[in-house]
Amino acid sequence: xxxxSHCHLDRLDYDKKHKNLDDVVNKAKAMxxxxxxxxxxTLKDYPAMAELIKGHDExxxxxxxxxxxxxxxxxxxxxxxxASSDKVVAxxxxxxxxxxxxxxxxxxxxxxxxxxRVAKKLNKPLIIHTRDARQETLDILREEGAEQVGGxxxxxxxxxxxAEAAMxxxxxxxxxxxxxxxxxxxxxxVIKAIPLDRLLVETDAPYLAPVPHRGQENEPxxxxxxxxxxxxxxxxxxxxxAQVTSNxxxxxxxxxxx
Numbered sequence: 001x002x003x004x005s006h007c008h009l010d011r012l013d014y015d016k017k018h019k020n021l022d023d024v025v026n027k028a029k030a031m032x033x034x035x036x037x038x039x040x041x042t043l044k045d046y047p048a049m050a051e052l053i054k055g056h057d058e059x060x061x062x063x064x065x066x067x068x069x070x071x072x073x074x075x076x077x078x079x080x081x082x083a084s085s086d087k088v089v090a091x092x093x094x095x096x097x098x099x100x101x102x103x104x105x106x107x108x109x110x111x112x113x114x115x116x117r118v119a120k121k122l123n124k125p126l127i128i129h130t131r132d133a134r135q136e137t138l139d140i141l142r143e144e145g146a147e148q149v150g151g152x153x154x155x156x157x158x159x160x161x162x163a164e165a166a167m168x169x170x171x172x173x174x175x176x177x178x179x180x181x182x183x184x185x186x187x188x189x190v191i192k193a194i195p196l197d198r199l200l201v202e203t204d205a206p207y208l209a210p211v212p213h214r215g216q217e218n219e220p221x222x223x224x225x226x227x228x229x230x231x232x233x234x235x236x237x238x239x240x241x242a243q244v245t246s247n248x249x250x251x252x253x254x255x256x257x258x
Contacts, residue, residue: 002033002227002242003249004220005174006093006127006154006202009038009059010049013206013217021052025059028220032242034058035249035258036220037202039093039127039154041066043075046082053087060256062127064092064115070104074111079118089253091119092127093154096140099132109140116144119151125252126151128171134162141169150252155204160190167198172252174200177210177218180229192233196244200252201227 009021018024028036038053038061040046046063053059063083065072083091094115096108119126128151130137150170163173173194179187201223209218210225231241250256
C-alpha cells in the first residue's frame with residue numbers, strides 16, 4: 001500500500017487525460033496507491049475541491065494558502081471554518097517562497113504565521129512549502145511553536161541541515177518526482193541520509209512527473225515510480241518503503257482514518 005501524500009486533484013486534466021475523479025483513483029489503486037492527500041492552495045478553491053472529493057473515503061484533504069498566491073486574502077475565520085471539517089486533516093500548503101516571489105516576503109511571513117496559529121487551534125499538522133527561505137522557515141516554525149502540531153516539508157529540495165532541524169521539531173520530509181531527475185544528485189544524497197521513519201512520498205500532481213513520465217501531466221498513480229526510486233536509492237524493498245511511508249503518513253496525519 002502506498003499513499004500519495006500530496007497532490008492537487010482539483011487541478012488535474014479532466015478534459016483529456018482523465019474521465020473523472022473515479023478514473024484517477026482507479027488508476028492509482030491499480031499501481032498500489034490506496035490513499036491520497038488532496039492539497040488546497042487558496043481558500044476560494046477549497047469549496048469546489050471539497051465537493052470534488054466528497055464521498056471518497058480514500059481521499060483526505062488540507063486547507064490553506066500557498067505562499068505564491070499573493071492575491072489571496074487570508075481570512076483566518078474562513079480558514080478556521082473550512083479546516084474544522086473532519087475531511088481536513090492538515091493545514092496548508094503554507095510556507096515561504098523567496099525564489100519566485102521575494103517581493104511579497106512580508107505578506108508571506110504574515111500568512112505563514114497565521115496558518116501555524118490556526119493549525120495549533122485545531123491541533124492539525126502543517127504542510128510546508130519552502131524555497132530559498134531555509135532559515136526564515138525554520139525560525140518561524142520555532143517562534144510560533146509549530147512543533148506542537150508537527151507537519152511535513154513537502155516536495156523537499158533543501159539541505160540535509162534543514163531536514164535535520166525540521167525533524168528535530170517533529171516534522172517529516174516528503175519526496176516528490178524531482179528525486180528521479182538526472183540533475184538531482186545532491187537531493188538524492190540528502191534523501192539517502194534521511195531515516196525511513198521520517199519519509200513520505202508524493203507526486204505533487206499535476207506537476208513534476210517523475211521519470212519515466214517526464215513531459216506528461218503528473219498523477220497519483222505515479223507515486224509508485226517515486227517510491228520505487230526511493231526504495232532503490234535507500235537499498236530497501238519497495239514493500240518495506242511502502243509500509244513505512246504509509247505508516248508515517250497515518251502517524252503524522254492522525255485524524256486520517258484508514
